[in-house]
Amino acid sequence: MTAYLVSITTEGAIFGIMALGLNVIWGWSGDFDLAYYGYIAVGAYMTLVLTIGPATPPAQYILGLQLPFPLAVVIAAVTAMAVSLVVGSIALRHLRGIYFSIVTLGAVYVMYVIAGQFVPLFDGYNGLSGLFDPMGDVLGLDYESYQYFFLGVSVVMFVLVFLFMWRVSRSRFGMALRTLREDERAAAAFGRDIYRLKLKGYILGAGLAGLAGGLFAAYLSAFNPSAWSPVEVIVLYSAVLVGGRGNIVGVVLGVLIMGVVVQESTRFLPQVPILGELNTLHPQVLLALRGAIIGLVLVLFLRFRPQGLLPERRYVDPPLPAIEAAPRTQSA
Amino acid sequence: MSQAAASPALEVRGLTKHFGGVYAVESCSFEAPAGQVTGLIGPNGAGKSTAIDLVSGFKLPDRGKVLFKGREIQGLSPHHISRLGLIRTFQAPREWPGLTVLENVVMAKWDASREGFFRGLIGDGRAKRDQSAAEMAKAREIIDEFGLGTLRNERAGNLSGGQKRLVEFARIRIAEPELVILDEPMGGVNPVLGERMAMAIEAFIATGTSVIVVEHNLPFIERVTQHVIVMAQGAVIAEGPFASLRSNPVVVDAYLGEMIRR
Numbered sequence: 358m359t360a361y362l363v364s365i366t367t368e369g370a371i372f373g374i375m376a377l378g379l380n381v382i383w384g385w386s387g388d389f390d391l392a393y394y395g396y397i398a399v400g401a402y403m404t405l406v407l408t409i410g411p412a413t414p415p416a417q418y419i420l421g422l423q424l425p426f427p428l429a430v431v432i433a434a435v436t437a438m439a440v441s442l443v444v445g446s447i448a449l450r451h452l453r454g455i456y457f458s459i460v461t462l463g464a465v466y467v468m469y470v471i472a473g474q475f476v477p478l479f480d481g482y483n484g485l486s487g488l489f490d491p492m493g494d495v496l497g498l499d500y501e502s503y504q505y506f507f508l509g510v511s512v513v514m515f516v517l518v519f520l521f522m523w524r525v526s527r528s529r530f531g532m533a534l535r536t537l538r539e540d541e542r543a544a545a546a547f548g549r550d551i552y553r554l555k556l557k558g559y560i561l562g563a564g565l566a567g568l569a570g571g572l573f574a575a576y577l578s579a580f581n582p583s584a585w586s587p588v589e590v591i592v593l594y595s596a597v598l599v600g601g602r603g604n605i606v607g608v609v610l611g612v613l614i615m616g617v618v619v620q621e622s623t624r625f626l627p628q629v630p631i632l633g634e635l636n637t638l639h640p641q642v643l644l645a646l647r648g649a650i651i652g653l654v655l656v657l658f659l660r661f662r663p664q665g666l667l668p669e670r671r672y673v674d675p676p677l678p679a680i681e682a683a684p685r686t687q688s689a
Numbered sequence: 690m691s692q693a694a695a696s697p698a699l700e701v702r703g704l705t706k707h708f709g710g711v712y713a714v715e716s717c718s719f720e721a722p723a724g725q726v727t728g729l730i731g732p733n734g735a736g737k738s739t740a741i742d743l744v745s746g747f748k749l750p751d752r753g754k755v756l757f758k759g760r761e762i763q764g765l766s767p768h769h770i771s772r773l774g775l776i777r778t779f780q781a782p783r784e785w786p787g788l789t790v791l792e793n794v795v796m797a798k799w800d801a802s803r804e805g806f807f808r809g810l811i812g813d814g815r816a817k818r819d820q821s822a823a824e825m826a827k828a829r830e831i832i833d834e835f836g837l838g839t840l841r842n843e844r845a846g847n848l849s850g851g852q853k854r855l856v857e858f859a860r861i862r863i864a865e866p867e868l869v870i871l872d873e874p875m876g877g878v879n880p881v882l883g884e885r886m887a888m889a890i891e892a893f894i895a896t897g898t899s900v901i902v903v904e905h906n907l908p909f910i911e912r913v914t915q916h917v918i919v920m921a922q923g924a925v926i927a928e929g930p931f932a933s934l935r936s937n938p939v940v941v942d943a944y945l946g947e948m949i950r951r
Contacts, residue, residue, distance in 0.1 A: 521810070528809030529800070532788075536796055539785035545767040546745070546777055547864060548799030557806050671789045673842050677829065680838035 363504050365621060370511040371572045372616040374518050376596045376608050378565025381522075383594070384603040384669075385531060386558040387538030388453075392444055392461035394590040395468040396437040396563040400570025401580040402472065403433035405485040418480045426491035430571035437567025438560045440468075445559040450552060453541075465587040473582040484581015491575050511572055518565060522605050525561075534558045535603070592616065595655050601665030610666060615651065623647050697756075698723040698868045698899035699744065699775070704753030704763075706739055713739040715923040717753070721868070721916070726890055726900040728910040728931065731920035732944050737903050738780065740920070741870050745777040746770040758867065772799060774867035780876060782853035786846025790837055790856055793845045794828040797860030824863070831862045835889070851882045858889045861898070868899045875906040887913050907931075919944060 375397060382390045407429035411421035424432070448460040473482050492510075493503045525531045533554055536544040541551050574580050592615060600611020623643045658665070697720040704717040714736040721727040729737050742748040744755050746767040755763040757775050765773075785793050802808070803817055813821065832841050835855040840848065845856055854874060861869050871890075875883055883906075890913050893900050904910050910917060911931045919927040919934060921943040927934060934940045 524812065525806075525809050528812075529796075529804045530806050530809030532792065532796055533804050535788065536785050539787050540783050542747070542767075542779065543783035543785060545747075546771055546779075546783070547797045547860065548768050548771040550766070550768045561806065669787070671787075671842070671844065672792060674789075674791050674829070680829065680833050680841075 360504065363508050365617060367504075367508045367511045367576055369612060369617045370508075370515040371569050371576060372593070372596070373515045373609055373612045374565055374569040374572070376593050376600075376612045376616070377518055377522050377605060378562040378569065379590075379593050380597050380603065380605060380608045381525075381534070381558050381562035381565070384597055384608065385526075385534040385538060386555050386562075387535075388449070388555065388559070389455075389458045390461050390559070390562075391458050391587065391590060392441075392448075392465040392468070393562070393566055393593065394585060394587050395444075395465040396441055396566035397570040397573065398468065398472065398580070398585050399437040399440050400430075400433045400567030401574035401577075401585075402479045402485065402570075403436045403567070404429045404571035404574045405488055405580055406479065407432055408491060409485060409487040412480070416480050416483065417477050418485060419478055426488075426575065430568060433571045434564050434567035437570065438564045441560050441563030441566075442556070445556050445563075449555045449559060462587070465590075469582065469585075469587055480581075482582055484579060484584065486579030486581075488575055488578050490578075507575065511576070514568070514572065518568070519605065519609065526605055530557075591655075592620075592651060595651050597665075598663075599654060599658050599665055601667035601669060603669030604665070604667045607665050607667030607669075614666075615654065619650050619654065620647060623650070696723045697721060698725075699901065700754075700756040701740070701744065702754040702756070704740065704743055704755065705751045706743055706748060707751060712923050714743065714750075717920070717924050719918045719925050719928060721899065721901050721918075723899050724894060724897075725915045726894060726902060726913050728914035728917040729901055729903045729920065730905070730907070730910060730917060730944065731926075734922075735920040735944075736923040737920055738872065739923075741777060741872055741903060744770075745775065745870065747777075771866075775870070776861060776864055776866040776868075777870040778857050778861070778872050778874065780872050782850065782857055784845035784848070784853050784856050787844060789842050790832060790845050790848070790859075791825075791828060791841040793856050794832055794859045794863055795825060797864045798824060799864070828859075828863055831859045834862075835859050835885070850877045851879060854878055854882070854886065855889075858886065861893065862889075862896070865896065866898055868901065869893060871900065871902045871904075873903055873905065875904055875909050883909060 379393055382388055382393065406418050406420040407422050407424045408426055409421070410423045412418050444461065444464045448457050448464070452460055472479050475481070479485055490498070490500070490503045493506070496506065498506055533549055536549060537551060537555060545551050577584065596611035596615040597608050598611070599615055600609065601607025623646050699721040702718050704714055705712070706714045717736065717740055731737055739748065743750045743763070746762070746765050746769065750763050753763065754761055757773060762770050762773065762775070785796070788796065803813060803821070829838070829841065832838055835858060837852060837855055837859070840852070845853065848856065874886055878886065887909065890900055890902065902910070902913065914931060917928060917931045917934055918925055919940050926943055927937050927940045
């Protein structure tokens with residue numbers, strides 16, 4: 358049970374970083390980006406090829422270096438940002454709303470197909486594996502204590518990302534991103550370079566995706582096309598929506614609910630007698646059930662509480678006697 | 690208009706824009722004097738809104754020049770023109786609905802040195818924090834001036850149409866552009882609020898902001914402008930003080946006809 362809790366908390370922390378990155382792009386800048394999971398995958402793949410060493414035939418992949426894990430993750434995040442710069446500079450120039458989403462959906466499927474079919478890159482559908490307990494041997498940790506160590510690494514990274522986002526959220530940069538979400542023509546009329554500002558937000562989000570992807574690769578110790586499908590991003594969207602789009606505390610709450618509670622609750626389903634044969638198909642049933650629950654929660658929230666559990670908070674100016682005490686002027 | 694010739698706030702020369710076979714603006718030329726309120730009137734489809742879009746960079750002209758502060762600005766992007774000191778409003782109020790009134794006003798002031806990503810990361814230094822605090826105080830003051838003081842923490846999207854117009858005026862006050870182009874500010878506004886807007890326009894002039902106002906409400910044009918440009922079918926057909934246009938047969942024919950005869 359302890360091992361399970363350690364594992365689930367590690368996963369939650371990594372999902373938290375992913376959701377906070379998505380919140381920059383969708384929560385603040387306001388773009389429904391479907392390529393997001395692609396940046397997570399780029400982060401994971403790059404971390405692997407930078408750490409697992411040269412390929413032994415018949416396996417083949419690029420680089421095959423043995424860099425220290427932290428350095429590999431940094432390079433992986435930068436690579437994800439570079440890919441997002443390419444996608445973003447095309448998709449964000451003139452396209453908005455559904456048109457932007459369609460182009461990013463196209464982009465992520467291109468990434469997916471390349472990762473799966475272009476074997477010399479990341480060994481195609483076999484994917485990459487062999488990242489066991491990075492930093493573990495340097496620190497002399499055994500398997501048991503390594504799980505706690507990696508939990509610590511993930512949680513510390515999550516907390517750092519959270520504090521960093523807390524700062525950005527309250528900065529003028531964060532406010533400027535929100536003016537784009539609210540009305541970008543007005544933002545342009547008051548001096549904002551819409552394209553560059555949106556691109557900055559997009560790259561920032563993708564950087565967090567790459568970072569989370571690197572941690573995810575170490576957590577899974579492997580990554581291949583069956584480990585990620587572009588639609589995985591829906592779970593992250595549901596977390597941001599349920600928690601509260603634009604509110605970073607809400608986003609973390611959303612990850613807790615959608616990423617952890619909903620995902621994991623299905624694991625403890627009792628055997629249902631009337632299902633009979635189906636009980637033996639448990640894994641597939643679970644997966645389908647998970648998707649169904651996430652879909653249901655999404656629909657219910659969109660209908661009854663679209664702002665999420667913790668709506669984005671606005672700055673509240675403290676009462677000022679000079680204004681509040683004055684007789685109410687005639688209003689419009 | 691001798692002072693107009695001396696230093697126009699805006700000069701437009703031969704501006705042309707067509708959509709397919711339709712010439713929305715054709716060889717349009719005019720000057721807006723600095724330090725004054727210039728009205729831009731004309732029947733629907735005269736090309737007023739397109740002309741504003743061309744001047745403010747929201748549409749690209751096919752031909753022609755736009756000179757602002759003696760500098761050619763045609764073809765520049767909207768944010769670039771805004772940063773030079775030419776700010777426009779839109780026919781429908783374009784507040785940032787999810788932000789509060791105070792945030793709407795504070796964020797109307799663009800400032801490169803405080804809006805960068807890395808600045809957001811490392812935080813503002815003391816000088817910039819003081820600057821932000823001073824701006825916040827000024828924003829409160831302006832909002833209160835427009836009678837929205839008690840609504841400053843309200844989300845702008847919850848305001849009435851007229852209040853949203855006032856928020857836009859407050860934004861311009863804090864942005865302090867050299868020229869503002871108001872696109873039909875009286876649309877859907879009641880007479881009492883109209884008077885407040887007329888006074889706000891006078892306040893713009895007093896704080897060094899020249900004004901161009903596009904409007905169909907002619908009593909309002911008469912009340913606030915010193916100079917009026919009349920457009921029809923994409924070009925300027927007459928200009929001068931409003932009183933002189935009443936007797937101009939070309940203007941009466943194109944636009945004022947019904948109103949004058951009544």
